[in-house]
Amino acid sequence: MTYPRFNPMNLDLTPFLFYTGKGGVGKTSTACAAAVNLADSGKRVLIVSTDPASNLQDVFEQEIQTDITDIEKVPGLFAININPEEIAEQYREKVVGPYRGLLPESAINQMEEQLSGACTVEIAAFDEFAGLLTTEKLENEYDHIIFDTAPTGHTLRLLQLPAAWSGFLEESTHGASCLGPLAGLEEKKALYKAAVHALSDYEKTMLLLVSRPDYSSLTEAVRAAKELKETGLSNQHAIINGVYTPADIEDETAQAFYQKQQEALKETESLFGERPVYQLPYVPYSLTGIDSLRWFFSEKADVTPLEEVSQTDLPGLEGFITHLSSKSAGVVMTMGKGGVGKTTVAATIAMKLASQGHRVHLTTTDPASHLSMFIKENDLSENLSISSIDPQAEVQKYRSEVLAQSKDQLDEEGMDFLKEDLMSPCTEEIAVFRAFAKVVARAEGEFVIIDTAPTGHTLLLLDASESYNQELERTAGQVPEEVKKLLPRLRDPEQTDIVVITLPEATPVLEASRLQEDLKRAELFPSWWVLNQSLSAAHTEDPILKAKGLVEQKWIERVKSKEAEQVCLLPWKSDSLLSVRTK
Structure with missing residues (x-):
């Protein structure tokens, strides 16, 4: 399955262009390459980054300020870095500041935590580029x-909601997720x-919409x-970025890598419907420097030779499994973007422990039918059980409880806002948390192996002034014993092991680092x-994939030296659980 190669010069472009997609798909590289090519054609172009881990300066190989900066090697191209985390801090202080000295410190702390989540950062960023x-x-x-990075639909829906501009926010303390970030927006x-x-x-x-295949x-x-x-x-x-054309189809890893992408690409027509779809090639190195950006949309896709570096010698999962085997029970939380x-690693840990005779329960928010089939085939079901938490069902249950409790306390406008507020990503996390x-x-x-656990922000928000316990008492009449014990158990390293899962690439590592800081706050x-x-751990000889492994x-080294106490390195494999190995 192939699509036309993306080239902005072939499109009828609008004045405002928003590149969006999950972390690590190449939004910034694609946006910067488009900016350079448009400027080269005689257009005046401004590129704006709202990514907390913006690397515009790395891509353009010059400093980019928080005000408009000329790109030295490209006449007509300008850039600006909006740091949403700094703006969010200013935003928080603007909302919370007037209450300092008037409210108890516990109340101030709770307000600050309510304003520390991703929704606040997004609305703060929107505040900046709304002006642009x-x-x-x-x-x-x-x-x-x-x-570079568009607002989410959730943020836009909140900003469109008439109740957001009413005095309701100043009077109500109901709801748990995104009311705080919207406080004080009347002037805007x-x-x-x-x-x-x-x-x-x-x-x-x-x-x-930028994605990977x-x-x-x-x-x-x-x-x-x-x-x-x-x-x-x-x-x-x-735009499907990173479509791979193997140089050596006989290489086992190259063949599996290619087949995996082709299977995903077969789904694109049904997924994207009427939307135009384009593709860009898989390149094994970071797109930095003006020359690289200039040819990215052209038909050439050379592999730049890279100097060989010594391979990092790190163990697979065997060290972690040995650590767990010294216990008789405990919690393992696998976390990451x-x-x-995450699911494959969590399942591998669970199966390995079960095969050693431990009783194991694996719970996931992903459908678990394929896991059940695999475990049955390997006769592990005697020690290993699986449950699948359905986020939609849990969210519906939570929304119904909150709305039922609030219907006699809020007017129609308040209920409309609360219904919208309960559509937020925060609400899903809180519901699944239960x-x-x-x-x-x-x-x-x-x-108990947990695939996809609550974030540190969610745990802190629920812990702040026992707000979650109060919420449960209001909706259910009492706080279950398991909820009372949950946070102390998760914070005890003797009872809980927290495992951060990431890829050996720039954006995933930086996102995992931010996740770790979020967890430490909690x-x-x-x-x-x-x-x-890891392609370097797969020992492929395909020149493109081998070059990518060298970049890893x-x-x-960054994770090994700066981020983690213990590191496991797993080779690239297809997603099939049958191919997972722990060594």
């Missing part, structure tokens, strides 16, 4: 303004409405596309990192 979307002078000065009402209007204008704004990345892109289309952002194009292989609490209680007599300290799907070394 609505400033007539900028629109007249540049032919194109390119945004006209600006945000104009920005949302510009986003939904088909002639002004184009959304470019793997099923997880593609389905995430489609989910984001649907969510954003519902808010009015309907001018959408899809989507697409890094189901996890019940499963974790089983760890008193067996190992007094949860990961002791193990797993670097998954920088990030493997």
Whole structure:
């Protein structure tokens, strides 16, 4: 399955171009290459990054400021770094500051935690680029303004909701997720409405959905596309970045790598529907420097020779399995961003422990039917049980409880806002958290392996001033014993092992580092990192994949020296559990 090669010069581009997609798919590289090519054609272009881990300066090989900066080697190209975390901190202080000295410190701490999640960072970033979307002078000065990272549909829906501009926020303390970040937006009402209007204008704004040719990345892109289309952002194009053409199809890893991508690409037509789809080639090195950006959209895709470096000698999962085997029971939480292989690693740990005679329960938010089939075939079901937590069912149950409790306390406008608030990603985490609490209680007599655990922010928010216990008392009448014991159990390293799963690449490692800091705020300290799907550990001889493996070394060394107490390195394999090995 092949699609036309993406080249912005062949499209009828709008003034505003938004590149979006999950971490590590190549949004920044693609956006920067588009900016360079457009500027080379005589256009005046401004590229804006709203990524907390922005690497515009690395790509352009010069410093990029928080105000508009000339790109030295490309006449007509300008860039600006918006640091959403710094803006979010200013935003938090603006909301919380007036209450310092007036409210108890515990109340201030709770307010700060409510404003520390991803929703606050996103709304703070929106606050900044809303000005760029609505400033007539900028629109007249540049032919194109390119945004690296678009707002989510959830953020746009919140900003569109009439209740968000009412006095309801100042009077209500109901709900648990995104009310806090919206506090104090009244003064921005006209600006945000104009920005949302510009986003939904088909002639002004184009959304470019960047994904990788793997099923997880593609389905995430489609989910984001649907969510954003519902808010009015309907001018959408899809870019599949990193489509691999093997140089040596006889190489076992190269063949499996190619086949895996081709199987995912077969699904694109049904997934993307009427949206135009383009592709870009798999390159084994970071796209940095103006020359590389200039030829990225051309038909050439040379492999730049890389100097050989010494391979990092790290163990597989055997060290971690040995550590767990010294116990008789406990909790293992595998955590990481989507697409890094959490489920496969969690299942591998569970099967290995079960094969050694331990009683193990594996719980996941992914459908577990294929795991059940594999375990049955290998006669491991005697020691290993599996449950699948259905987020949709848990969310529906949680929403129903909160709405039922609030219906006699809120007016129609308040209920409308609460219903929207309960559609947030935070709500899903809190709802799933309750189901996890019940499963974790089983760890008193067996190992409980949790695939995809609550984030540190969620745990802190629920722990702040015992807000979660109060919520449960309000909706259920009492706090279950397993909920009371949950946080102390998760914070005890004797009872719980936290494992961060990532890939040996720039964006996944940086995102995993931020996740670890988030966990530490909640007094949860990961002791193990797993670097998954390493091409260097696969010992491939395919020149493209081998070159990619050499690039991994920088990030493997970073994790080993700066991030993790213990590191496991797993070779690239297909997603099939039948191919997973722990050594």
